[in-house]
Each structure stands twice: as structure tokens, then as C-alpha cells.
Amino acid sequence: MNPFPEQTLSAPVERATERALDKLLFRKLMPLLIIVYVISFLDRTNIALAKASIAVDLGISSAAYGLGAGLFFLTYAALEVPSNLIMYKCGAKFWIARIMVTWGLLSAGMAFVQGETSFYVMRLLLGAAEAGLFPGVMLYLTYWFDRKQRVRATGYFLLGVCVANILSGPLGGALLQMQGVLGMHGWQWLFICEGLPAAALAIVVWRHLPNGPASASWLTSDEVREIERRLAADQREEEAAGVNNHRQRQMLADRQIWLAIAVYFCHQISIYTLIFFLPSVIGTYGKLSPLQVGTLNSVPWIAAAIGAATLPRLATTAARCRRLLVAGLLIMAAGLVIGTSSNPVFGMAGFSLTALMIFVVQSTLFLFPSSRLKGQALAGGLAFVTTCGLFGGFFGPSLMGMVEQATGSIQNGLWMIAALLVAAALAGTALRQGQEGRG
Template structure:
């Protein structure tokens, strides 16, 4: 948020208003973000833990590299197809009920991955898991628009995306330890991993149901004047953009906005890179030497430590459209350079390259959604954010699928990394033309 509705007078009055606004922002972050981040941690562990299980499932049930890549990508196909309707439903029924429903179904299906017996059942379960989880990320992106104004939304998104970093930092060592339960009660280690990492989503769903308010007016920890001030300020921001003619309120508005499709292209390239790294980095690290599952998991967490540092430190700098655009350009170029290093360097330097790429993952993602949300309102905001994520996540399907095919055909992931590096350069060039709603009006 930029300001509260408390009138500020020069001198001490303005200082007091700023202090009250900072205190209110801190309260909102403290009450909302830990629960949202925890939900995203669990969701990301459950959608990506097959990366650690890849080699074990190949031995135990015969899943090939190409089949693994296809199955990893099928999650995103069903996820993408259901995102827009999911967000439109959440816009009508409220965040609390809908996010809790999403968590229960994905948790049960994630645990059910333990009962996969071959390639066909692997494909089916990944499709069902994607359908179950559809709407979580775009739903939270919509939810943040109910609470945060332009200046704080990128920072809030960056904090939310910490969930991915935390998930990948934890999933390596935790998943590696669970894989070593192999043979207990006649189960494979990967079966234990799926069950023990899936059920926490079901438990957390009940916490979400009890604790997550649908919006400021239903938050028990806000006073009525505070809730009204938040809603008035957000309505005033949206009214400014609507008056400028830069924001659409119907779903058709986002379909005909060239800027939205530009954001989709950039996000598509970004998602190809991030999910290829997520699903193939553990097996790439496995080629660096004779390493145990726990050691591979620990090394796999390093790029995500870098991603966490980037997510905390950099999105907050995107306080103007110009700075946001610069962050996009630098971030995408840095990701490309990191993958080039990873493709050609020795293992230690290659891992440093992956860390460079990872450091910009969620800087780029935070800023992309800031640009997209500045141009939409109402139903268009709900559907448009889901559309951006839906089209972007097609990259989550294509990236792992193509990388799996390249690995199986050539015996190496090098060419796949080079292809993705080139796509990131194209995205960086496209990002130069991105504009926010309020920015376009000023340029006329």
C-alpha cells in the first residue's frame, strides 16, 4: 500500500501517518505471509519431489528418462487448464474455503503417488495432482491484490515465493533422508517419501480454514477503521488506473491487451528454465561424482539458498516501472549466463552457475506479476492473473518434456541448457517493452 486514508499534515502529522502505515503493513505481513508461505512450501515439495525419486523409480518400476520428463510436465498441463476457472471460483466463494479445498485434494493425491506401478499410472497421478493443485499460485496472486497496493505488492509476492526456495532447500535433505527408509515394512524409500510429504498439506488445510481471512473486512486482527482504510486505498488506486484507460475490468480486456501477452511470453520462458532446473538438477548433480542421496539433496539446495537471498533482497526495489523493467532485464540475462556456465564448466563452477540462475528466479517472477496486475481490475484481474500463470506454466510442461527427450537422445543435458539460455535472452529483449498501466498514461 502506498498510504492510509489518515489525513497527514506537514511535519509531525506526516511522520505520524507514515509510522502508522508502516505499523499496519508490518501487521498484515506478520498475519498473512507465514501461513501463505508455508502452504506454498508444502505445495512445491509435493509437486517436485519426483526429482529425487527419478532414479529410484527408474530402477524399481522402470520409468525411463523420457517418461519421467513427460510425467513431470503433465502436472502443468492439467494445472494450466484449470487455473482460470479456479481463480474465477475463488473470486466468488472467497480465498479461505477455496485454498483449503485445494490443499486437501492435492495432499491426498500427492500421498497417493506412493502407489504408482508404472508409466501409465505415473502419468495419471501427475495429471490428477496438477488438476488438484490448480489455482493455488494465481489464487494467492489475486489474494495479495486484496491487501497490498502497488509499492508493496512486489515485496509481498517476493516473500510468498520464498516458499519455493524453502521447499527446495528442505526437500533435498529431507527427501534424501526419507529415501533411505528403503525396505522398511516392505516399502521403497520413494513410497515413504511421497506419503510423509503429502499428508502435511491435509493438516495445514484446516489451519487455513480457521486462520485465513477472505479480505480486510473479515480479519479479526484489524480494527474496522483499518480495514476500511485498506479497502479505500486499493479502490482509489484501481479507480486511477481505470480512469486513465489502462485497466480493463472484463475478462476480454486481458485477452486483447498486448502488454498481458508480452508478460505471458516472458513468464513462459522463465517457467521453462525454472522447472527444468527443478526436475533435472538432482540428476545433473548425480553425474558430478559418487554421491549419496543425502549429499545430492544437500547440494541441490544451494541454488535455492541463492534464490531465497534474491527473493528477499531485490523485489522491493521495483517501486517504479523503470526499476521494475531494469530488474527484469538484469534478472533474465543473469539466468541465461548462469545456465551457460552450468553447461560448460567443471562441477563446482557449474553449481555456481546454477546458483547465479537461481538467485534471479523469484526476482523476475515477482516483477512480472506486478506489471500484469497493474493493467487489470475486477473479474479481469482474477482471470487475467490466472491466464498469465496458465500460459506461463505451459513452459513447465514443455521444459521438462523437452529436456527428458534431449537427455535420452544424447545422453547429456548440455544441449537442453543451451536452448533454455537462448530463450531467456529472447525474454530479456522482450522485457524492455513491458509497461505498467499508470506508466503508459504518463507517456501520452
């Protein structure tokens, strides 16, 4: 039953009611989800600032660092699909809280690594613990928002990465300066102080995150029915466009899914290259303290936050989504080329240009596979796209570490990453949403 029948509400009043519901959903859901993602990224990427310190204290080389940074993504990617299917069965509240407890404790445990082997093992365990968070939230958003609002919600969620990288620089730099406190190294304090809050936040998630609209105490029955009506309307449109509720094997036959994976793979190579190696690039700009390096490392992520907060709303149609995606990838490539400049001002401007479009591309890209799937296939499909794409998170840092060790220059690796982004932009021109026909 439609709780807002057209014959009893004028169009302006109905639109005002819909806007009020949208605001309520964003206010109640997005702040907590963003905080969760902020803490997860702090824990996932804090080794970037610890790189120089652990190289001195533990003798970990650039190649070993790059491999360890990337190993996180092997277990993370391998467990994405089963993790998302478990969440689909047991509910978001329990599963997201479980993820947070295990990754927080393991992240804090990074303080006790002794060398390359334990470094590798802990990174693998951390990836396994955090697996499923991103695709789980992507699935969770489909319980609440229709397609038009979901791109906006995804953009806000990805702000968590920007906020994490803005905070991680000054915070990590300050923690590194706790060298010698209670007989521990600064990098040990970095891992402990940034890891334990995740386990504590899990309690908040358990108490305040509803599994879906029907279990949200802050929604009226009319509001729940309105959400259901919107999602049902979305589903009818997708069915009319030929969107399948097919099995996982049938999903694998959709060439559009594989095209989205290829684009996402290149995108992930670039983002994690920037995250894990930008502090090292900044370190070549002169004799800087850890706090100064960390503070400068925050600058491009301010640009990323601006892009994520403002540009995804332009993706209002399938054609605009595609244009925004392709333009974003080309801008990212141009930024990396500019970033290879030895001039610190030009270099930071280039990296900021790349960062500006990182989450614009990511939030727009996920509209393509999600428009072609529904039901359990949507849960498994989003996780599958994320899984395959995240192998770029392994490939990028590993490649950069080997290039740096072999050539003594990080800049050479940046040229290769820029070329991959251009290839991704070319592939992106062929992406189609469900209503544009199946690939």
C-alpha cells in the same frame, strides 16, 4: 471516510501508522501463505529426487520421466482460470483449503504408482488438484496490499519455493534412505511423508485465513478503512492511467498481456528445468549418496531465497521494474551457460547465479499485467497469464527428457533454455505498466 485525516496527523506520525499496519499485515498473512507454498512445492517437485529410484524400481525412462513431470502442468494450467474465478466468488479460505486437501492426498497417492501409465495419470490428477493456488494467492494479495507493497508481499510468498527446494534435498534424501522400512521403497516413503501434511495444514488455513480485511478479527475498523483507502487510491491511479475493468475477451486484445505471457513462458521453462533436472546434473559430479545429492541440490535455492528476500524491493517504479526484469533474465541465462561446465564448483556457481534471479523476475513480472487490469478481469487475467506461462512447465521438462535420452547429456538442453531466456529478456524491454500507456 479517511480514518487518518491529514489535518489531524502530522506526516511523520501518519507514516509511522502506515508502517505499523504494513508490519501487522505481513506478520498475520505471509507466514501461513509461505508455509502453504512450501508444502505445495515439496509435493509438486519431489519426483526430481525420486527419479533415479523409480527408474530402477518401475522402469520409467528419462523421456517418460520428463513427460510425467511436465504433464502436471497441462491440467494445472487448464484449470487455473476457472479455479481463480471460483475463488473470486466463494472466498479464499474455503478454496485454498480445498486445494490443499485434494493435492495432499493425491501426492501421497503417488507412492502407489505401478508404471508409466499410472505415473502419468497421477501427475495429471495432481496438477488438477493444485490448479489455482498461485494465481489465487496473487489475487488474494490484491485484497490487502497496494501496488508498492504487493511486489514485496509477492517476493516473500515466492520465498516458499526457495524454502521448499532448500528443505526438499536433505529431507527427500533422508526419506529415500528408508528403503525397506515396512516393506516399502524409499521413494514411496518420500511421497507419503511429504503429501499428507498438506491435508493437515488445510485445517489451519480454514481456521485462520480471513477472506479479506473485513473478516479479519485482528484488524480494527479504522485499520480496515485504511486498507480500503489505500486500495481505492490505487484504483483511482489505475483508472487515471486507463486501466480497464474489461471483459475477458477485451483483455485478450491487450498486446502487453501476451508479451507478459511470452516472458513468463520462457521463465517457467527455465525454473522447472532446474527443479526437475538439477539433481540429475549433480549426480554426474561423482559417486554421491541420495542424501549428498539432496544436500547439494539445496545450495542454489539458498541463493534464490536471498534474491527473493532482497532484490524485489528495488522495483519501485515502472522503469526500474523493467530494468530489474531484463537484467534478471540475462543473469539467469548466463548462469545456465556456466552450469553446463563439467567442473562441479563452476557448475554449482552457475546454477546458483540462475537461482538468485528466478523469483526476482517472477515477482517483478506480475506487476505488469496486474497494473493493467482490475475487478473480475484482474482475477481472470492473472490466472490467464499463469495458465499460458505454465505450459512452459510442461514444455521444459519434456524437452529436457527427450534431449537427455537422445544425446545422453543434460547439458545440451541447458544451452537451449539459456537461449530462450535471452529471447525473453529482449521481449521484456517492451513491457509497459498501465501508467505508461496501453500496448
